[in-house]
Amino acid sequence: MIKNLLQTFWIFTKVSLSTFGGGYSMMPQFQHELVERRQWLSEEELANFYALAQCQPGAFAVNTAVLVSTSRYGAAAGFVAAAGIVLAPVLFILGLALLLNRHADIPQIAQAMAGIKVVVAALVLHNVWLFLKTGLRNPLYLGVFASSLILLAFGLFSPIIVLLLSAAAAILIGILRKKKGSRP
Template structure:
């Protein structure tokens, strides 16, 4: 029971300071779940993020479920997910109750501007971390550049791009293994 409460509270803390989506959660998640609690490894976090991107729903919640499930199976997944979404529910409820008082407040507008700038820095940190873990060779650089171009300059859905990149990665590794075995 203590471990479930620990999962809930850890993800509650992360959820309460994660503005801007799942990628802004990555530096906090790595510090809390990889370095401090040692629930998962860096590689597992990257795998959870990769799979979460292809699933419906919020990336941060999906990753929380994966980590919670890894730690304490179904109950852990539920505890982590609830911890991740509880701060949002509380904050949205408070804002909804007082929305008319906040919408024209100059301090709230300026605070949100500051939060937006912070979100950009957190996403950049996450991108650099993902780059270091995921892009390991020339093929990785080429795939990353190709996906960026497709996403930025076309209207191609991310789903076939993700599937295509996965198939390319599997094909490349299979061919590399066959070449190595033939030596």
């Protein structure tokens, strides 16, 4: 039991530390570690967990790790997997932040950060597009997208209110459509 938990912790620490650029770039590592190397599950099963991980709040990588580990070794392994994927990168980035703070007077650091900031702006716009392109033909999707953008950009509501309104609107429209569709 303890051995399984230690193994779980180690697997997700390794996967987490060896990927850059956020949750989705962990997919090849998950595939390599879980399907090919450890043979915990098949590729199809992993794809199912990916779909589930997207249908819930939180970071994609954390969700996938918890889902896979819980279904393999139970709830304790789920917590251990979350700790594994979180702990090492957090320690790393806090160390990095302390280091950069200490050497804030080096002009190259500020210049590099300014350059990366431009790249991050490009990456985030791409992120928006990846979301948007799944719903381009769907008027409900585009409507919710545009109204959320406007509501937040003009500071009318907080993000939570925007999300709650959007979920409520989508459920309401879904129910209305269902009623309309069920009529003869």
